[in-house]
Amino acid sequence: MSERPSPDAEPAATEAEVSPFSLWFLRGVLVVAAAVVLAFAVQAIVSLLDDDMRADLPTTMTPTDLGIDEAAGPVEAGASETSTDEQAELDAFVDEAIAFIEETRRRDFLERPEVELVDVDTMTRIVLDDLESELAGDPEGSAASLAFARSVGFFGPDDEFLDVYEVFVSEGVLGVYFPSSDRLLVRSNGELTLSAKATVVHELVHAFDDQHFGLDRPELSADGDGAWAFTAAVEGSATVIEDLWRDSLSAADQAELAAEEAAFEVGDIFSLDFGFLLYQTAVYDYGNTWLNRRIAEEGIFAVDDAVANPPVSSEAVIEAPGTVDIAIIDVSFPHVDGEVLWQGSGGQALIEAITSLVGGTPDTASGWGGDALSVYRDSDGRECLRWDIVMDTPRDLDELDEGIAGWVAEAAADGKIIGDRLRIDRCA
Numbered sequence: 001m002s003e004r005p006s007p008d009a010e011p012a013a014t015e016a017e018v019s020p021f022s023l024w025f026l027r028g029v030l031v032v033a034a035a036v037v038l039a040f041a042v043q044a045i046v047s048l049l050d051d052d053m054r055a056d057l058p059t060t061m062t063p064t065d066l067g068i069d070e071a072a073g074p075v076e077a078g079a080s081e082t083s084t085d086e087q088a089e090l091d092a093f094v095d096e097a098i099a100f101i102e103e104t105r106r107r108d109f110l111e112r113p114e115v116e117l118v119d120v121d122t123m124t125r126i127v128l129d130d131l132e133s134e135l136a137g138d139p140e141g142s143a144a145s146l147a148f149a150r151s152v153g154f155f156g157p158d159d160e161f162l163d164v165y166e167v168f169v170s171e172g173v174l175g176v177y178f179p180s181s182d183r184l185l186v187r188s189n190g191e192l193t194l195s196a197k198a199t200v201v202h203e204l205v206h207a208f209d210d211q212h213f214g215l216d217r218p219e220l221s222a223d224g225d226g227a228w229a230f231t232a233a234v235e236g237s238a239t240v241i242e243d244l245w246r247d248s249l250s251a252a253d254q255a256e257l258a259a260e261e262a263a264f265e266v267g268d269i270f271s272l273d274f275g276f277l278l279y280q281t282a283v284y285d286y287g288n289t290w291l292n293r294r295i296a297e298e299g300i301f302a303v304d305d306a307v308a309n310p311p312v313s314s315e316a317v318i319e320a321p322g323t324v325d326i327a328i329i330d331v332s333f334p335h336v337d338g339e340v341l342w343q344g345s346g347g348q349a350l351i352e353a354i355t356s357l358v359g360g361t362p363d364t365a366s367g368w369g370g371d372a373l374s375v376y377r378d379s380d381g382r383e384c385l386r387w388d389i390v391m392d393t394p395r396d397l398d399e400l401d402e403g404i405a406g407w408v409a410e411a412a413a414d415g416k417i418i419g420d421r422l423r424i425d426r427c428a
Contacts, residue, residue, distance in 0.1 A: 147383035150428035154276035171267035205238040225347025236287020279353035314349035329370035364403025367396030384427035
């Protein structure tokens with residue numbers, strides 16, 4: 001079991017730029033038979049899942065942050081409304097969880113978050129309604145995000161956001177925190193189970209971090225890999241504290257919690273692209289590992305710094321210190337023949353996600369130096385990407401070329417080395 005870290009002294013509070021950032025923070029779970037497969041795949045790109053065989057799925061769907069925003073209005077009441085006794089039990093546990101988080105993080109909440117238990121249909125409807133509103137409000141950003149998801153293979157050529165999210169939310173999401181409205185929803189059948197309590201703790205950490213450091217960061221949408229790295233810091237923060245809470249449970253409660261999570265039915269979640277699911281899952285495992293490494297050296301206040309001043313690339317999260325050169329090489333955006341919809345960076349995390357099941361190895365993306373990705377619409381109306389990737393050394397470039405070959409073939413893409421870089425071309 002983990003021991004609660006206790007640093008000798010608290011560093012000066014860090015400041016973070018706070019502004020609207022199009023990101024939800026969802027918590028999902030994949031367990032038992034499905035997670036056995038997931039654990040095998042994640043092992044190649046992240047690490048083994050926790051002993052309870054769970055994994056979490058946030059909504060960082062694409063490096064363009066999907067062009068969506070958080071719910072700004074009030075959350076509707078759940079279809080299965082909480083009774084007076086159930087609400088009292090929930091309120092009591094929220095107080096308990098807040099005290100645990102405050103003691104662990106050595107800061108107080110600025111205000112008490114409100115937590116609502118809702119059924120799966122209500123949660124799905126709230127998220128989809130908000131997504132539909134945001135898609136309609138930003139057609140240009142929505143088109144760019146959809147083009148990325150399709151061109152990289154996360155979505156099929158005819159898949160739409162609402163269709164994918166209906167599966168994603170209804171089959172795998174246990175909780176959601178909306179930073180702009182400070183609302184926190186936890187999926188429940190009306191009973192405050194240990195699994196629901198774990199979700200409450202996880203989402204309360206998001207609220208805590210939002211109150212102190214702000215989770216709304218629009219500047220990150222210009223760099224997809226930077227947005228992934230920030231999400232890894234945020235989800236790593238919540239996972240670290242949730243794991244400490246789990247460790248505080250009795251052995252009997254830990255066994256009961258594992259049994260509850262093992263009984264969770266994932267439904268059609270694996271009808272979604274597996275690379276997409278791995279891209280979502282990786283922020284939890286990598287963020288957790290990265291933060292625990294920092295906590296061991298710096299103390300618990302390393303979590304504060306990680307959220308306030310997140311890493312600039314997924315490589316900085318994924319790689320152990322001193323193993324690779326994490327300086328980012330500036331790469332010019334490649335010229336494309338068509339209408340440019342978005343330009344940014346994919347990063348090491350994206351390379352790992354798309355290659356892990358089709359011949360990729362831990363060496364495939366390691367040694368990432370920098371990249372430039374252009375998403376565009378060609379003269380035939382197809383949604384396409386051109387992705388130039390530079391590695392730290394010629395050997396790293398050869399390993400990338402070899403490791404990505406399986407994905408290139410399966411995705412009907414084109415990959416070739418041009419000078420010091422690998423260029424990937426693909427259209428949906």
